[in-house]
Amino acid sequence: MSNDTQWKLWEVFIQLKTGKPHEHVGNVHAPDAELAIQNARDVYARRDKPVSIWVTPSELITATAPQDNEAFFDSIDDKVYRHPQFYKIPKGVNVDVH
Amino acid sequence: MSIDATKKALFNFAIKHADDRLILGHRLAEWCSTAPILEEDIAMSNIALDLLGQSVLFLKYAAELENSNRTEDDLAYLRTEKEFRNALLCEQNTDDFAYAIARQFFFDVYDYFLMEALSKSTDEQIRGIAEKSVKEAKYHLRHSSEWMLRLGDGTEESHKRIAEAVEFLWMYTGELCETDADDELLKSEGIIPDLSGLKAKWYESVSQLLAKATLEVPSIDLFMQSGGRKGYHTENLGHILSDMQYLRRLYPDAKW
Numbered sequence: 001m002s003n004d005t006q007w008k009l010w011e012v013f014i015q016l017k018t019g020k021p022h023e024h025v026g027n028v029h030a031p032d033a034e035l036a037i038q039n040a041r042d043v044y045a046r047r048d049k050p051v052s053i054w055v056t057p058s059e060l061i062t063a064t065a066p067q068d069n070e071a072f073f074d075s076i077d078d079k080v081y082r083h084p085q086f087y088k089i090p091k092g093v094n095v096d097v098h
Numbered sequence: 099m100s101i102d103a104t105k106k107a108l109f110n111f112a113i114k115h116a117d118d119r120l121i122l123g124h125r126l127a128e129w130c131s132t133a134p135i136l137e138e139d140i141a142m143s144n145i146a147l148d149l150l151g152q153s154v155l156f157l158k159y160a161a162e163l164e165n166s167n168r169t170e171d172d173l174a175y176l177r178t179e180k181e182f183r184n185a186l187l188c189e190q191n192t193d194d195f196a197y198a199i200a201r202q203f204f205f206d207v208y209d210y211f212l213m214e215a216l217s218k219s220t221d222e223q224i225r226g227i228a229e230k231s232v233k234e235a236k237y238h239l240r241h242s243s244e245w246m247l248r249l250g251d252g253t254e255e256s257h258k259r260i261a262e263a264v265e266f267l268w269m270y271t272g273e274l275c276e277t278d279a280d281d282e283l284l285k286s287e288g289i290i291p292d293l294s295g296l297k298a299k300w301y302e303s304v305s306q307l308l309a310k311a312t313l314e315v316p317s318i319d320l321f322m323q324s325g326g327r328k329g330y331h332t333e334n335l336g337h338i339l340s341d342m343q344y345l346r347r348l349y350p351d352a353k354w
Contacts (some may be wrong), residue, residue, distance in 0.1 A: 039137035
């Protein structure tokens with residue numbers, strides 16, 4: 001945003017447990033990476049105890065445009081066979097279904 | 099040395115370290131809603147809360163040692179100015195962010211080395227408080243150090259302001275590492291380690307960071323203000339206490 005007089009924007013990802021994914025929790029303003037990490041720690045890790053924090057400049061993230069949603073995502077609903085639930089999962093296999 | 103004298107020294111010891119944290123925590127909390135950016139606002143409030151938390155632990159222990167029906171709240175809210183033992187640095191007023199950062203940095207270096215040393219105390223309570231606090235102090239120090247570097251080695255304006263802050267606050271730093279008769283007694287009883295080495299460690303750390311931040315390193319032999327540890331304060335403390343103790347004194351039984 002051109003009228004944003006604050007520092008650069010950084011996206012914050014927090015991992016709460018080793019082996020679990022880093023999850024996006026929000027963003028912070030900071031002049032550089034080190035302070036972005038500190039700000040992320042102070043803003044987003046005040047209550048839960050994370051094991052790792054990632055920050056990345058927001059401008060480095062390339063995102064889909066909302067007007068592309070139809071072409072990108074709508075047809076996904078038609079393909080139930082792509083869901084793991086379609087198959088019988090053998091006993092004893094532990095699957096994290098998203 | 100009699101038990102009573104040792105207890106008294108431990109009480110004084112707990113009180114002075116509680117007061118540093120209570121008063122500096124209060125000063126830092128004054129930045130809540132007025133820090134330069136939202137993220138920094140939260141960071142400063144977090145650190146203020148850490149310091150208040152540490153203060154509560156020291157005050158609780160002091161109340162327990164005193165064993166005369168005064169609670170940690172009584173100690174915080176009902177003592178008078180002359181009964182406070184915080185170092186003068188902690189009470190200094192700052193309406194410039196650079197001053198708040200310099201004040202915090204000087205304290206954080208001291209706090210870190212102090213808590214590191216006290217983690218070896220043979221007193222279970224002191225050791226417990228120190229082991230918890232040293233982790234917090236390490237983060238506080240990292241926070242204020244990063245800011246010192248960015249302000250010192252930042253823009254012309256930021257450099258000017260942080261240089262002024264360092265110069266102004268310097269005379270209040272000598273008192274931080276002073277040791278007194280209580281420290282001596284507790285050391286001789288084997289309760290706390292020797293703290294006389296703190297000053298050299300403090301100066302070495304501070305000098306290194308100031309140099310890195312392209313700031314002039316003042317001499318450690320300059321005239322230093324002192325008196326807070328004996329109850330002689332700058333006018334700032336009276337203003338802080340009237341603010342901090344107002345509610346409790348006006349409505350002694352207020353609950354929330």
